[in-house]
Amino acid sequence: MIDQDLHQWEQGDLSLLETLDHVLNRGLVIAGEITISVANIDLIFVGLNVLLGSVETIHEVLEQRNNTVETALDNPDVVGQ
């Protein structure tokens, strides 16, 4: 169940990152008419700079999440905390 959830989470966030990579960087521009508020940037799990910079970092974060889940499974006490 956890594996399945993780898989869905991974796909969803990679999809978000790919979308951000396209919609923030490129597209038709009317000079001076782009105003974005980044107050809710925490919704993007690895941060704006990372998504613009490196897919490798995304994989590292996913791997870390993976390890955390595995640790939790190995140690039921952690799950309970």
Add this chain to the structure above:
Amino acid sequence: MNLYAYCLQGASVPVALEGVVGIAGVEAQVIEHEGFVVVVSAFHGEKVPLTRDTVFAHEGVIDHVLAQTTLLPFRFGTIVTRARLESHIRSQKNVLSASLSRVQDCVEMSVKVIWDGDEIRGREIAAVEKQSSHAQEATNKAMGPGAAFLAAKRREILGDEMLKRRADGIAVWLNGRLGNAIKESVVRVQPAEALVIAASYLVKREGLPQYRACLELAQAERRDLRFMTSGPWPPYSFSDLLS
């Protein structure tokens, strides 16, 4: 009142937008001006918050239109008054027409290539050094600290050059493999990064099966590389002529 702009297309193909909701849950509508149609929604405020919902709302409206016709997508966060938008269209009419012709019946496909640059750099340098190892060994032993520093610097530069050649080679190889399946490409090569190639390809809608087949063959050919592929996208990378 401001407008949030999603995309621009020619007025010749009517666009159905009934029930399509965009940023802030406001229904999308069209504005016609000078032979162009711009999809917008009413927007109260100065800034668009960057959230998962707003990003997908922006992309959702554009995807809906993309399914119906050729378009130029606006960059996320474009807020304009109607007067400013119309003035922009009037002043850029020819450029916009040319841009629309360029992407006519096309979508954007994205390919990101990931490699282990450090490992490749190390392997390449080792191969070169092996060729001249004996002569170099004697020289290295007699080196002072200054000469050793310069030798290390030389190796670093050599490594960078090799990496760049390799990265450029991958970009050329990929373009070659995709061949006639693509109309245009925008390729960013970053030899120093793990994400070595970030490529966007303009592909005719009818050519998508051929593109996918070519890409599949290319991926099978280079198992040493990791590929992240996505699409079809609106032609974002081929719409920023005015930036």
